[in-house]
Amino acid sequence: MINKFFLSLVISILPFSSVRKYFYNKTLSYLIDKNTYLGFLVILQSENCNISNSKIKPFNVIKSRKIRITNSNIDKFNRIINLDCLSLYGCMFGTYNKVYGKKLINTKSKLSIDQNSIVENYNFFDLNDQIIIKKNCKIISHCNFWTHGFDGSRTIMIKGPIEILESVVIESCVTIISSIVIQKKSVVKFGSIVHKNLLETGVYSSNEIFKKI
Amino acid sequence: MKFLKKFKKKIIFIYLVICSILPFNYLRIIFYNLAPGINIKNSQIGFLNIFITNQISIHNSYLGNFNLIKINKLKIMNSSLKNFNLLNNFYKFYINKKTIIGSYNIFNNTKYKKNFFVAIKSQISSKIFIEMDTNIIFRENVVFGGRGSKIINNRSNLKRTFFNKNIYVGSKVLITSGVSIKGCGVTIGACSVVNTDILKPGKYFSKKIKLINEK
Numbered sequence: 017m018i019n020k021f022f023l024s025l026v027i028s029i030l031p032f033s034s035v036r037k038y039f040y041n042k043t044l045s046y047l048i049d050k051n052t053y054l055g056f057l058v059i060l061q062s063e064n065c066n067i068s069n070s071k072i073k074p075f076n077v078i079k080s081r082k083i084r085i086t087n088s089n090i091d092k093f094n095r096i097i098n099l100d101c102l103s104l105y106g107c108m109f110g111t112y113n114k115v116y117g118k119k120l121i122n123t124k125s126k127l128s129i130d131q132n133s134i135v136e137n138y139n140f141f142d143l144n145d146q147i148i149i150k151k152n153c154k155i156i157s158h159c160n161f162w163t164h165g166f167d168g169s170r171t172i173m174i175k176g177p178i179e180i181l182e183s184v185v186i187e188s189c190v191t192i193i194s195s196i197v198i199q200k201k202s203v204v205k206f207g208s209i210v211h212k213n214l215l216e217t218g219v220y221s222s223n224e225i226f227k228k229i
Numbered sequence: 230m231k232f233l234k235k236f237k238k239k240i241i242f243i244y245l246v247i248c249s250i251l252p253f254n255y256l257r258i259i260f261y262n263l264a265p266g267i268n269i270k271n272s273q274i275g276f277l278n279i280f281i282t283n284q285i286s287i288h289n290s291y292l293g294n295f296n297l298i299k300i301n302k303l304k305i306m307n308s309s310l311k312n313f314n315l316l317n318n319f320y321k322f323y324i325n326k327k328t329i330i331g332s333y334n335i336f337n338n339t340k341y342k343k344n345f346f347v348a349i350k351s352q353i354s355s356k357i358f359i360e361m362d363t364n365i366i367f368r369e370n371v372v373f374g375g376r377g378s379k380i381i382n383n384r385s386n387l388k389r390t391f392f393n394k395n396i397y398v399g400s401k402v403l404i405t406s407g408v409s410i411k412g413c414g415v416t417i418g419a420c421s422v423v424n425t426d427i428l429k430p431g432k433y434f435s436k437k438i439k440l441i442n443e444k
Contacts, residue, residue, distance in 0.1 A: 157360075158381060188381040189403045189422070206381070207403045207422035223422040223435050 020044065021061055021079075028059045040065075055092075070104075078102065081121060088129075091137075099125050099143055106131035107149075110139075110157075117143040124177075129153075145177045145194065152183040160191045241265070245280045261285075272305075275312070293332070298322075308348075321345035328367075331355040338362060339382065351392075361406030364389040375400025375419065383407050 027039045036054045040046045046065035048054065055074030065083040072078075072090045080099035087106040094109060096102060098117035107129040117125035126146040129135065133153040141147055144164035149155070165174045176195025180186070183201045192198075192210040199214055205221035214220055233240070241264055248260040258269050268286045275294035282300050290305045293312035300319045308328040316322055318338035324330065328348045337360045338344050346359075348367040358379040359365070365380070371392045378398055380390060386407030393411050398404075399419035410427045417423060418434030427433060 158379065188383075188405070189379065206383070206405050206424050223424065 021059070024059050024061050028057045096127075099127060101126040101128070103128040105129070107133040108135065110134075110136040112137050113139045113141070115141040115143060124175075144173075145175045147178045147180075149180045150182045150184075153180050153185070155180075155186045156188045158189045159186055162192065163194045165194055242281060249277050249279060319344055319346055321347075324348045326350045328352070331357075335359065361390060363387055363406050365406075366390070367392045368394045370395045372397045374398065377401040378404070380404045380406055 023043060024040070027036055027043070030036050030039060033054045036058070037048045037052065040048055040054070040060060044065075046060065046062070047067070048065070049068040051069040052067050053071045055072055055076070057075050058072050059077045060083065061079040062083045063081050067083065067085045070085045070088045070090070072085075073092045075092050076090055076094045076096075078096045080096065080102040082101040084101070084103040086104070088104040088109065090104075090109045091111040093111050094113045094115075096115040098119055098121050099115065100117070100121055100123050103126070109129070113135060115127055122144070124145050125143040127141060127143060128146075129149045130151045132151055133149050135149070135155045137157045139155060139157065139159045139161070141161045142163050147161055147163065161178055163175060163178060166172065167174060174194060178192055178194065179197045181198060181200045184198050185203045187204060187206045189207045190204050190210065196210055197213045197215065198204070198210070199217050201217045202214055203219040204210060204214070205219065206223070208220060208222040210220070244264055245261070248257055248264070251257045251260060254273050257274050258272065261267050261269050261274065266282075266284045270288050272287045272290045272292065274287070274292045277294060278292055278296045278298065280298050280303075282298060282303050284302045286303070287305045289307045291309035292305070293310065295312055296310065296314045296316070298316045300316055300322045302321045304323045306325045308324045308326070308330070310324070310330045311332040313332050314330065314334045314336070316336045318340065319336070320343045322345065325347070326349050328350060329352045331354045333355050334353060334357045336346060339360070340362050344362065344364055346365050348371070350369040351367040351371040353373045354375065356376045357373050361380060361382045362384070366389060374397060377400055381403065383405040386405065388407045388409070390406050391409035391411070394413045395415075396410055397416045399417060399421070401420045402417050402423065403421070404423040408423055408426055412427055412430040414430040415427055416432045418432065421433065421435040423435070
């Protein structure tokens with residue numbers, strides 16, 4: 017894997033998108049089609065990579081066992097590291113997002129984002145378990161998705177998937193913990209902390225500012 | 230001549246970058262002042278401050294090292310701006326009368342329109358993140374204490390973000406843009422979330438700690 021990383025680093029600093037794609041396809045046997053644009057310093061490290069009709073802007077690191085990217089746009093300065101499977105279908109991925117899995121990659125660490133979904137800037141995804149974002153969702157900025165936690169004595173690690181169903185809007189600075197399902201067409205307001213399933217459609221907020229007497 | 234006109238901005242930018250790596254403060258100031266639209270007096274300008282601006286006026290002020298400043302009009306009077314700050318996409322950025330801006334702050338606009346930032350006798354400590362598409366005004370004695378507070382862009386509210394006199398904001402406070410804190414003498418507790426206007430003075434917080442279960 018170390019050699020592969022250096023090889024992909026060298027390829028990523030080559031000039032022109034077509035040259036980078038050619039060398040990725042030839043040397044690392046990736047499947048990157050003609051309509052894809054790969055920016056400068058896009059480091060792809062994978063065992064099974066398939067990218068079609070997408071645009072990956074400069075300065076991104078993607079390290080995953082499986083990569084499936086179709087009809088998607090990935091903006092600058094994202095770090096997507098140590099995943100089992102990354103699948104993006106027709107979505108937008110903003111800038112400065114971090115997606116971190118465990119160093120010992122487990123088979124559950126999957127991130128899948130469906131059609132017309134938008135993930136904006138400065139979001140953090142912890143991938144000890146899978147995160148599924150379905151169609152037409154919008155995640156604004158500075159959100160945290162945690163798929164693991166601990167009990168009080170810090171002996172047992174609590175893991176669970178996060179599933180966001182269709183047409184959900186998650187506003188800025190929202191924190192979502194593990195084992196959460198958010199129902200269709202819900203809105204989670206600014207700065208909320210989601211610690212239980214939101215099974216009814218609605219607008220949710222966990223914050224209310226009040227005056228200390 | 231056509232070549233010079235076409236690449237005027239780029240040539241000025243390269244000239245300013247070269248100025249920023251010159252040794253000694255007085256040398257940097259002499260060469261900065263030779264560029265058009267720049268007026269620096271009685272100030273200390275640190276190493277590697279990269280300016281992408283049309284007008285700069287800095288008087289009796291301190292500018293630290295390694296700042297990236299992309300602003301149309303920058304005006305710093307009797308104030309200080311420390312190290313590793315990013316000021317991005319502002320039309321006007323004025324800091325006046327003993328304002329202190331610490332290190333590692335990010336002031337970011339997504340749109341480069343007529344957005345302005347004004348601070349008077351205020352203090353912003355370190356690692357504060359301000360991102361909005363609206364105007365922002367800090368009046369006297371607005372203090373962003375601690376670390377990690379954020380003003381986050383709210384596209385559904387395009388009013389100006391306003392902080393009246395004598396406001397103290399604790400650590401890790403989240404504020405949506407477009408909020409106006411009109412009360413004088415407001416204190417906002419740590420980790421609060423401010424998404425509505427605050428009209429009266431007092432102490433405000435939004436998070437209570439509660440016992441979930443007894444052992």
